[in-house]
Amino acid sequence: MTISIKSRQRIRERASCLCEYCHSSEEASASLFTFDHLVPQSLGGTDSEENLALACHRCNGRRYNFTEGIDPETQLSAPLFNPI
Numbered sequence: 001m002t003i004s005i006k007s008r009q010r011i012r013e014r015a016s017c018l019c020e021y022c023h024s025s026e027e028a029s030a031s032l033f034t035f036d037h038l039v040p041q042s043l044g045g046t047d048s049e050e051n052l053a054l055a056c057h058r059c060n061g062r063r064y065n066f067t068e069g070i071d072p073e074t075q076l077s078a079p080l081f082n083p084i
């Protein structure tokens, strides 16, 4: 994975330095956040900025290569990445 410094900066700005899954702050973290592939590389995802999300280590590690999960309230499948 090669992500340019400028792409990393744009993704951080887009995310306001917050994990794009749990919204924790990178500034309050002991280490820099990672760049998570929304569509995993194992499923054909690319390194384009549109396919990358700023993610804390916990979210990135737990997501593995899943793109959907079961919503505990509705029991329906839902996308793990929801920028709204």
Ligand SMILES: [Zn+2]
Binding pocket: 019, 020, 021, 022, 023, 024, 055, 056, 057, 058, 059, 060
């Ligand atoms: Zn997170």
